[in-house]
Amino acid sequence: MDLKNIISQASSKLLMGDGGNPAVYPNTEIIINIIDKLKIALFPEYWGGISESELPHVQLQSLLADIYRELTREIRTVLPENDVSQKLIEGLADIQQLLYKDAQAGFEGDPAARSVDEVILTYPGFFAVFVYRIAHFLFLENVPFIPRIMSEHAHSITGIDIHPGAKIGEYFFIDHGTGVVIGETSVIGNRVKLYQGVTLGALSTRSGQKLAGKKRHPTIEDNVIIYSGASILGGDTVIGEGAVIGGNAFIVKSIPAKMIVRIINPELQYNEDGQVKIHELTQPGV
Numbered sequence: 001m002d003l004k005n006i007i008s009q010a011s012s013k014l015l016m017g018d019g020g021n022p023a024v025y026p027n028t029e030i031i032i033n034i035i036d037k038l039k040i041a042l043f044p045e046y047w048g049g050i051s052e053s054e055l056p057h058v059q060l061q062s063l064l065a066d067i068y069r070e071l072t073r074e075i076r077t078v079l080p081e082n083d084v085s086q087k088l089i090e091g092l093a094d095i096q097q098l099l100y101k102d103a104q105a106g107f108e109g110d111p112a113a114r115s116v117d118e119v120i121l122t123y124p125g126f127f128a129v130f131v132y133r134i135a136h137f138l139f140l141e142n143v144p145f146i147p148r149i150m151s152e153h154a155h156s157i158t159g160i161d162i163h164p165g166a167k168i169g170e171y172f173f174i175d176h177g178t179g180v181v182i183g184e185t186s187v188i189g190n191r192v193k194l195y196q197g198v199t200l201g202a203l204s205t206r207s208g209q210k211l212a213g214k215k216r217h218p219t220i221e222d223n224v225i226i227y228s229g230a231s232i233l234g235g236d237t238v239i240g241e242g243a244v245i246g247g248n249a250f251i252v253k254s255i256p257a258k259m260i261v262r263i264i265n266p267e268l269q270y271n272e273d274g275q276v277k278i279h280e281l282t283q284p285g286v
Contacts, residue, residue, distance in 0.1 A: 125174030135164035183217035
């Protein structure tokens with residue numbers, strides 16, 4: 001068999017995928033492009049794309065029409081009969097209001113923030129939450145693949161991994177953000193603040209798909225602060241309203257409201273001139 005036929009047969013087999021039929025899935029690059037257009041649609045004054053030489057509402061209408069067409073085409077590769085794109089366009093104003101609240105929480109929660117504008121323009125935590133809010137909408141509409149493509153795009157840029165199935169309330173703020181993981185069945189209330197490296201995870205995944213659809217991740221009630229490196233695991237674990245979880249805490253059981261949880265002062269050991277010195281670390285304010 002000549003090389004041309006070998007290549008032809010190989011390409012045919014590869015295109016068939018595992019199921020014996022040609023595999024057609026949403027295009028990742030197009031989904032990322034849709035995210036970029038949604039950024040402009042929701043925050044044109046921050047992320048550009050609207051020319052001062054043309055009427056803003058005319059440009060925005062054109063942009064929304066592009067988003068509708070592109071998203072509809074991608075969704076229909078996996079969900080042929082649906083009106084999800086229309087629902088998303090109709091719901092964008094509500095999502096925008098949620099995001100303004102998230103940005104306000106970022107400004108109020110970070111003394112280093114100079115303005116709400118700075119949070120929207122520059123904070124990786126805000127970008128991750130922006131993508132989450134869009135992906136979560138599509139997740140609730142049972143759209144396959146696309147919500148995860150969106151969330152993994154945000155993950156790759158920010159280091160923040162928010163599953164689109166998580167339920168997150170208003171005024172949500174992730175400070176710094178790198179290494180944050182929020183699992184699929186996590187439930188987060190209003191005015192919750194997370195620092196870098198926080199994990200809201202499951203206790204064990206040994207049972208694999210037997211656990212699909214079950215509550216595996218914790219519930220975080222309103223006004224909770226979770227400091228860097230803390231891990232909170234398990235579907236039955238509830239962090240009560242107003243609790244504060246100190247850095248590097250490892251929690252697998254519920255914490256009552258208003259409780260402050262921290263690791264008892266760890267120690268640093270210094271070797272100096274042949275002598276060992278112990279210094280106890282403290283966590284002021286936690």
